[in-house]
Amino acid sequence: MAKNYYLKLKKLFLLISFFICANAFSQILSSNLEKKTLALGEVNRFTVKIDNLNNQEVKAAAKDQLLPFHFEEIKDSLSVQPNSYQRNIEFSVFEEGTYTIPELEFKVGDRVLKTISYEVEVVNTAQKGDPINDIMNNKEVKLEVTDYWQLYKWYILAALAFVALIIVIVMFVKYGRKSKDSPVVATNQTLKELDSLKKKKYIEEGNYRSFYVELIDISRKFITKQYKIPADVLLTDDLIHLMKENNTISQDNEKVVEDVFFRGDLVKFAKTFPDQQTMEKDFSDIRDFVKRSSKDIEFENLRKDV
Structure with missing residues (x-):
């Protein structure tokens, strides 16, 4: 009887020791949003903390690019210690509505840790019908x-x-x-804009958010001018649908636009972090698409003539 009791105690001790060791050597991620409801322009604070790093490197979105674009980041401070990582972000929102901070990824060694998502409601505290009082009586002036x-x-x-x-x-x-407005002029102008984007070295610096924002903006303006498709005002899904119905752009060029634009949307909302090789390929594909566009225009003109 005493022997069985001793064995049970031993198993319990080993089990407790296992959980203690597991918690002691695993990374723990925690996040906190100071306020869930904000007035327009009010400053809010979002904090992410990772413990038990054991000198491992933490990889995340670049400075001032962690939150989606609706959130105007005012301050992005980082504190890294051998065993801890803390990132404090102060931000404001200047449009009424409900906005979401999605799950954010932090890579520690081979592990990917994610925060929980948060919803922030932004309200206008000025009420309709608030009285406005004059500080002095009106005077008639000639x-x-x-x-x-x-x-x-x-x-x-x-x-x-x-x-x-x-x-x-x-x-x-x-x-x-x-x-x-000739296709050649539009093509040459866009190639110059792409060369200017390349010189900004966003790819080499890993600034994928700025890279995709400018690459897609250049592409939208080019599609609007070259193909007379309102790409500058359409959402990506509507643009792709219109291109497939229009049949003005070749299937190869449609595929390039579809892949790059959808990846750009994911980057904008911090749902993916493309590497340098992917950015180089997307830049090269868009450049080739611009060069090939004149063939699309020639084919479309021939089709109209027939």
Whole structure:
């Protein structure tokens, strides 16, 4: 009887020791959002902490790029110790609505740790119908001609500038649009913009968020100008659907746009972290797509003629 009791105690001791060791050597991630409801422009704080690092490196999104784009990051501070990692982010939101901080990935060694998701409600604290009190009674002032000029001169000048702008646009459409809207001009201009993007070294520095934002912006403007598709105002899903229905862009070029644009959306919402090789390939594919676009235009013109 005593022997069985001793064996049970021994097993219990070993089990407790196992759990203690497991917890002692495993990383523990915790996160905290200070406020779930914010006023417009109010500062909030989001904290991520990882313990039991044991000198392991932590990989995460770059500075000022951890949160989705609706969250205006004010301060992104990082504290790294041999056994702990802490990241404190102060941010504001300047539009009413409910916004989500998604699960965020932190890679420790071979392990990927994720935070929980948070919802933040942003409200306008100014209430409709709030009284506005004058600090003094109104006074009637007699205005001279020069006073009216001072009051309205900017409106008059703006109207004259608007008329001049209309004249310039008419002249441009009448005399200069055909040559500047040619496929070759659009292609060369976009290739120059891509070269400028390459020189910013976003790929080499691992700044994937800025890279994809500018790459997709350049591509959208190019598609809008070259193919007369409103890519600058359409969501990615609607753009891909319209391209497939339109049949103006070849299937190879459609595939490039679809892959790069969907990856760009995932990067924008911090759902994927592409490596340098992927960014190089996406840049090269978009550049080749721009170069091949003139063949799409030639085929479309031939089809219209037939």
